[in-house]
Amino acid sequence: MTVLRICLLLFCSLQIHAQDKHLFHLYTIAFYNAENLFDTENDSLVFDDDYSPEGSFQWTSVRYKKKIEHLAKVISGIGKRYRKGPPDILGLCEIENLTVLQDLISHPLLRPFNYGIIHQDSPDERGIDVAMLFSKNTFLPVSVNYHSLDLLNEKRHRERTRDQLVVYGFLDNEAVYFIVNHWPSRRGGETRSKPFRIAAAELNLSIIDSIMRKEFIPRIIGMGDFNDNPTDYSFKKVLRTKRMTLNFKDYELLNPFEQLFLKGEGSLAYRDRWSLFDQFYISGNLTNGNTPIQLWKAGIYNPEFLRIQQGPYKGYPLRTYAGGRYTAGYSDHFPVYIYLIKEQPLLRNH
Secondary structure, X not given: OOHHHHHXXXXXXXXXXXXXXXXXXXXXXXXXXXXXXXXXXXXOOXXXXXOOOOOOOOOOHHHHHHHHHHHHHHXXXXXXXXXXXXXXXXXXXXXXXXXXXXXXXXXXXXXXXXXXXXXXXXXXXXXXXXXEEEEOOOEEEEEEXXXXXXXXXXXXXXXXXXXXXXXXXXXXXXXXXXXXXXXXXXXXXXXXXXXXXXXXXXXXXXXXXXXXXXXXXXXXXXXXXXXOOOOOHHHHHHHOXXXXXXOOOOOOEEOOOHHHHHOOOXXXXXXXXXXXXXXXXXXXXXXXXOOOEEEEEEEEOOOHHHEOOOOOOOOOEOOOEXXXXXXXXXXXXXXXXEEEEEEEOOOOOO
């Protein structure tokens, strides 16, 4: 079943009963950079001093609770255009610890959706981690692995950064591997920091190769804030991702966000330039009809309330802090998502 045929069938299924011919179950998989989701406690083991009541950001319990409320509002809205609930799977980054995740899923906007948490403290010097939330109603995790990324800077000193999280489990009885990323930033400049992201991509590639050696035609979904665009070296030359076509081999990697980037869309903005660092890549079998679950579409969740409404930065993400000033926003990144569909058994008219 080609991608085009899947889209046509789904379109038909969204019409009035679709003549009782085709029904699809829709899954939302999303990723969100939460922009420094810290609690108010000063942890002596990491550099989180700014995020305390006495710190430079005056990070009080009132501001923390507002941050939780804002993130819950965003998460609850991702994917609502086509389904009632929030994402089945949500990758997160810039998370300080388990406590903030527990506070997040306990918020009234998210509590009814029965989220589980997958998280581990990483060696990142700032204490920010990747994590995954999953709906216990639709996803059953089987194994969780964390892969450390060893980096050496120009002085041959070790740079501590985020782990890469790999979760294997069953999305409504369909086996899927999820890889959650937050690759090294562009601090110091894009060129200077590029080798770090190439190393992160190589670690991703090693993870994918190990999965493919032990499982025949696995379904793989990578997500994250990669701090690189879909057309950068790490994607095109290391992971060898490809743009959307109708004929993908099962083992090839597709980046459904490349076309969005080429059209000028982005998840964050800096100096009048949009970047699409937040994105997904998926294995080709999720597009070519060789597995029951298939990609339908990809998108950036950027409703008006997430945008700055006026001034020189109109349209940019409304962040929590800007230039050190508290702006009571959401994040400096927009969330991104993909929809997966699975055809249901045919219904018969009686």
